[in-house]
Amino acid sequence: MCSHPVIEFFEKPGCATNRKQVASLREAGWEVQTRNLLTEAWSADGLQAFLAPHPVASWFNRAAPRVKAGEVVPEHFSPETALPALLAEPLLIRRPLIRIGGVHLLGSDPAAIATALGQPAEGFLASSTPPGEGCSHAPGAPRCGQQGSEAPA
Numbered sequence: 001m002c003s004h005p006v007i008e009f010f011e012k013p014g015c016a017t018n019r020k021q022v023a024s025l026r027e028a029g030w031e032v033q034t035r036n037l038l039t040e041a042w043s044a045d046g047l048q049a050f051l052a053p054h055p056v057a058s059w060f061n062r063a064a065p066r067v068k069a070g071e072v073v074p075e076h077f078s079p080e081t082a083l084p085a086l087l088a089e090p091l092l093i094r095r096p097l098i099r100i101g102g103v104h105l106l107g108s109d110p111a112a113i114a115t116a117l118g119q120p121a122e123g124f125l126a127s128s129t130p131p132g133e134g135c136s137h138a139p140g141a142p143r144c145g146q147q148g149s150e151a152p153a
Contacts, residue, residue, distance in 0.1 A: 004029075004030065004031060004117075005100050005101050005116075005117060005118075006031045006032075006033055006100075007025060007030055007031065007032045007033070007098060007099075007100050007113075007117075008033050008035060008098065008099040008100070009021070009022055009025070009032050009033065009034050009035065009096050009097075009098055010034075010035045010036075010037040010040060010095065010096055010097035010098070010099075011034050011035070011036070011037055011095060011096050012036075012037055012038055012091075012095055013036055013038075015095070018095060018096055021096060021108050022034060024125055025113075025125070028125055030117070037090055037093060037095055037096070037097060038090045038091060039090075040090070042087055042090065044083055044084075044087060047083065047086060047087060047093070048083060049104040050097045050099075050104040050105070050106045051082075051083070051086075051106060054106050056074070056077050056078065056079055056082050057074040057075045057077070058074075058094065058106070058107075059074070059077075059082055059086060059093070059094055059106070060072070060074035060077075060082075060086075060092055060093070060094055061091065061092055061093055061094045061095060062074075062094075064091050064092050065091075066089075066091075066092065067092065072085070072092060094106055094107055095107075096108055098113065098116075100113070100116040100117060101116070103116040110124050110125045111124065113125075
């Protein structure tokens with residue numbers, strides 16, 4: 001009997017991009033459990049498992065309203081100052097965060113997801129590649145955090 005690993009997908013509920021990423025994984029036959037990135041009871045060590053291998057500036061969600069407004073400048077943070085800021089305001093965390101067994105991933109990278117699932121990276125999800133990061137609302141539609149959007153960014 002073959003069992004596939006479960007993909008834990010930490011998302012922002014209402015995010016159109018995250019919804020499309022989850023759908024593409026499910027359409028490819030993977031079991032995906034979604035978790036709310038914003039309400040997860042993150043510990044410093046738990047969040048650091050996703051962030052540690054990456055440059056500090058890449059830990060931040062570039063679509064977060066405070067980042068877009070220039071109130072938060074990811075390049076001005078060190079690991080020691082970024083982690084407490086992200087724990088205090090999870091909306092600033094780059095998403096999705098993905099856990100597959102003991103593998104922790106930051107962002108939606110089909111090749112990294114394929115590797116974590118033990119699949120060949122080449123062509124993984126080629127017919128339904130999850131969209132990259134950022135907002136995937138239709139032109140003219142309210143953006144995350146704007147009046148009429150499904151949930152705050």
